[in-house]
Amino acid sequence: MFGNLSWSAIPFDQPIPLITSAVLILGILGVLGLVTAKGWWPYLWREWITSVDHKRIGIMYIALGVLMLIRGFADAIMMRTQQALAIGAAHGYLPPEHYDQIFSAHGTIMIFFAAMPLVIGFMNFVTPLQLGVRDVAFPTLNSVSFWLTASGALLVNISLFVGEFARTGWLPYPPLSEATYSPGVGVDYYLWAIQISGVGTLMTGINFVTTVLKMRCPGMSYLRMPMFAWTVLAASLIIVAVFPILTACLAMLTLDRYFGFHFFTNTAGGNPMMFWNLIWAWGHPEVYILVLPAFGIFSEVFSTFSGKPLFGYRSMVAATLFICIVAMMTWLHHFFTMGSGPAVNTAFGISTSVIAVGTGVKIYNWIFTMYGGRVRLTVPMLWSLGFIFTFVIGGMTGVLLAVPPADFLVHNSMFLVAHFHNVIVGGVVFALFAGLEYWFPKAWGFRLHEGWGKAAFWFAFFGFWVTFAPLYILGLGGMTRRLQHINVEEWRPMLQLSVVGVGLIAISAVCQVTQLVVSILKRDQLRDVTGDPWDGRSLEWATPSPAPFFNYAVMPDVEGEEAYWNIKQRAMETQQMGPEPTYHPIEMPVNSSVGFFTAVFASIGGFALIWHIWWLAGLALLGAFAGFVVFAWRDVHEFEVPAEVVAQVDRARRAARDAFLARLRAAEGEPS
Amino acid sequence: MTDVEFPVSVEALRRIREDPHRLGHRGHPVREVVAGAGHGLTGPASKRIIVGYGFWIFLLSDFVMFACFFATYAVLQGQTAGGPTARDVVDPTRVAVETTALLLSSFTCGLSFAATNARNKLWTQVFLGLTGLLGLIFVLLELQEFIELAQRGATPQRSAFLTAFFSLVGCHGLHVTLGGVWLATMMAQLQVKGFRREIMHRLVCFNLFWHALDIIWVALFSVVYLMGSLT
Numbered sequence: 001m002f003g004n005l006s007w008s009a010i011p012f013d014q015p016i017p018l019i020t021s022a023v024l025i026l027g028i029l030g031v032l033g034l035v036t037a038k039g040w041w042p043y044l045w046r047e048w049i050t051s052v053d054h055k056r057i058g059i060m061y062i063a064l065g066v067l068m069l070i071r072g073f074a075d076a077i078m079m080r081t082q083q084a085l086a087i088g089a090a091h092g093y094l095p096p097e098h099y100d101q102i103f104s105a106h107g108t109i110m111i112f113f114a115a116m117p118l119v120i121g122f123m124n125f126v127t128p129l130q131l132g133v134r135d136v137a138f139p140t141l142n143s144v145s146f147w148l149t150a151s152g153a154l155l156v157n158i159s160l161f162v163g164e165f166a167r168t169g170w171l172p173y174p175p176l177s178e179a180t181y182s183p184g185v186g187v188d189y190y191l192w193a194i195q196i197s198g199v200g201t202l203m204t205g206i207n208f209v210t211t212v213l214k215m216r217c218p219g220m221s222y223l224r225m226p227m228f229a230w231t232v233l234a235a236s237l238i239i240v241a242v243f244p245i246l247t248a249c250l251a252m253l254t255l256d257r258y259f260g261f262h263f264f265t266n267t268a269g270g271n272p273m274m275f276w277n278l279i280w281a282w283g284h285p286e287v288y289i290l291v292l293p294a295f296g297i298f299s300e301v302f303s304t305f306s307g308k309p310l311f312g313y314r315s316m317v318a319a320t321l322f323i324c325i326v327a328m329m330t331w332l333h334h335f336f337t338m339g340s341g342p343a344v345n346t347a348f349g350i351s352t353s354v355i356a357v358g359t360g361v362k363i364y365n366w367i368f369t370m371y372g373g374r375v376r377l378t379v380p381m382l383w384s385l386g387f388i389f390t391f392v393i394g395g396m397t398g399v400l401l402a403v404p405p406a407d408f409l410v411h412n413s414m415f416l417v418a419h420f421h422n423v424i425v426g427g428v429v430f431a432l433f434a435g436l437e438y439w440f441p442k443a444w445g446f447r448l449h450e451g452w453g454k455a456a457f458w459f460a461f462f463g464f465w466v467t468f469a470p471l472y473i474l475g476l477g478g479m480t481r482r483l484q485h486i487n488v489e490e491w492r493p494m495l496q497l498s499v500v501g502v503g504l505i506a507i508s509a510v511c512q513v514t515q516l517v518v519s520i521l522k523r524d525q526l527r528d529v530t531g532d533p534w535d536g537r538s539l540e541w542a543t544p545s546p547a548p549f550f551n552y553a554v555m556p557d558v559e560g561e562e563a564y565w566n567i568k569q570r571a572m573e574t575q576q577m578g579p580e581p582t583y584h585p586i587e588m589p590v591n592s593s594v595g596f597f598t599a600v601f602a603s604i605g606g607f608a609l610i611w612h613i614w615w616l617a618g619l620a621l622l623g624a625f626a627g628f629v630v631f632a633w634r635d636v637h638e639f640e641v642p643a644e645v646v647a648q649v650d651r652a653r654r655a656a657r658d659a660f661l662a663r664l665r666a667a668e669g670e671p672s
Numbered sequence: 673m674t675d676v677e678f679p680v681s682v683e684a685l686r687r688i689r690e691d692p693h694r695l696g697h698r699g700h701p702v703r704e705v706v707a708g709a710g711h712g713l714t715g716p717a718s719k720r721i722i723v724g725y726g727f728w729i730f731l732l733s734d735f736v737m738f739a740c741f742f743a744t745y746a747v748l749q750g751q752t753a754g755g756p757t758a759r760d761v762v763d764p765t766r767v768a769v770e771t772t773a774l775l776l777s778s779f780t781c782g783l784s785f786a787a788t789n790a791r792n793k794l795w796t797q798v799f800l801g802l803t804g805l806l807g808l809i810f811v812l813l814e815l816q817e818f819i820e821l822a823q824r825g826a827t828p829q830r831s832a833f834l835t836a837f838f839s840l841v842g843c844h845g846l847h848v849t850l851g852g853v854w855l856a857t858m859m860a861q862l863q864v865k866g867f868r869r870e871i872m873h874r875l876v877c878f879n880l881f882w883h884a885l886d887i888i889w890v891a892l893f894s895v896v897y898l899m900g901s902l903t
Binding site for chain 2: 133137138202205206207209210213214215216217218240241242243244245247248249252255259260261262263265267268269270271274278555625629632633637
């Protein structure tokens, strides 16, 4: 009846997961209870769960990402403390089988369910606004994408309480991950969670390629798109090109595990090394999917807070597309030690070094953007400056690892661990925090508190280096990754220093949460009245904050690079806004619950497949199909926003901006 | 998103014709601007173009997935573990019938779209039905092939070669099967709702999908069956 599922799946004998999940379940029940008691369900259902508005979906992605970031960070704290405690005679507090699950879960959660949702969240929130359009190409599909990602995240977190998670690392290398050597449900949890969320990501990629290429406001030609939109296009192209590889690769491993196929087994002619090639043909481009939009965020921040157009815009576009293509030609550097021979290793060593050239172009462009500009050291700018310092060092250790003979010495060592955290934390996470600060007013109508933001930056910046600099040293000293117990007494000081760094990062996280709470309390002082809190240059700042659900009352008409900056300059020169446009009714897509129900069926189906409950899996599949048919059968696709409503919103915006222009006139009138 | 905001597009068209330099085409002749094509000058493309374009991107991603199975097949082709080889597995007669059925189905699919363009519901349904029937013949023949192979002990569990063979061929077969389910749903929908805008868009997508499966089959036929019978 219930396949392999029985009461023994719940870890009653292991206090750590048991207590954690009890607290989590109580927390979730508490939130659900609160929502029910306050009667918020209709609002949540109408405005968020069934929303197809790209801004709402983006915010939900970011919320999911932040939650999972905290979850992944909890795993990180456990790993660092375990290693600092389990030296010599001591054995720490995590048994090996549990420790292995933690490092696997940490990597999986951080990449798939923290970094990806955060990056995709920004893509969702910002791209249509920057392109001057009202939504993405496929709004309902977008909602399906989000809910599938959430479904994957749910499955990974269920594994904490029911059964176990993979003990194979964040990429389940066979033959270890084959049914023979990993008979439990851990790898199955991994496979189905990633497969389900991967489908969601692929659809996001398709959606954004189409959006950027086919949906831009009049006059927004390619070379007038803001840099972030370019990086979204590049990242989406990579998603479309490589996520199918992940799908295929995981499907093969699934067939091996469930039906005894021989893709990656070490018997009957299977080839485990094929898995390495396939998974990294996805896995290496994946880091560029994360980092390219991060570069886009930095480009916006540097240009805005230096008060200058982005230096070398066209070279930046070229560098982005160069990285987009070369990203798919470097995967083999993840396993130089596999033994492909000198010719192959050299080719991939060169391609890996060459990709640093494109990144170097970008670094110089950002520095020259600041040169001669009026630099404002706001919180997003601090994260960006911290990024340049951190990322350059991370990039250089990457070039070191790109040299095959050097790589042989530090392969799978703590040096590697330090390197990829150096680029992913210093590159992606710093960008996400910068972006959070930068676009927060556009989402909620008020800025975040400056002081707490600065505190969060400094603790994170020093915390990062105190955590990972010791790991570089340990790696060079010969410490391999994923050790549950350490035999070398000399490594103790560095491991303990690293824990101090984790403490600093934890303080930074507390600062971030405090910042959010303080900002909400002081939201009236921090209010963004005009919709342009940072003296911005791209179109998203032309619309009020928070942006109305139809984004633009009248579709913008772009007549040059830096679309909004030009409009603003003209208004300030002539000291008046353009004439009031004629307002037309706007057609917007109606809400849809198809995304939510797809995710419900996907979660049930995934869970059923993990535990071999075949009838339930079949039922879920049928349910999903029925859901799609119901969706396809609907008659109303769009609703009309009356011209009066549009006019009302836009007149309020114009009034706020007129008031701003009046203040400007008054200020100019006074002798300075 | 709705269709093109034509007032804006027309305005942009006029501006470009009258003032070409403003948009930075210095030294180049002004390109003919098509409203609704989404070329960046006239605003978002029409819904029909967006749907078709997006579906093409999906098909490209599907090709990448098939490419993985092709690559796997290429790597594992010789790994027979003492079991049957490609030559033992391939049955040229059946595969000839299969191929004929599938290519014919593409032809009838094209005819159905000609009928769709003429807004003729009866002939659209007839040709869509024929397409589905030919697809069903293809899937049943493939099923028969799989069952016969299994009866001879040539199961995917036997060797890495057979694993790759069954997965590649089966992946295509699964696509055809799902395409058939889609086709049946579409036919029911067309019957009930008629030629509505979004149904037209879906018919475009279905046509693209069905022809794409043919392209895959041509590659599959060449790599697996043709090369298999020659080795």
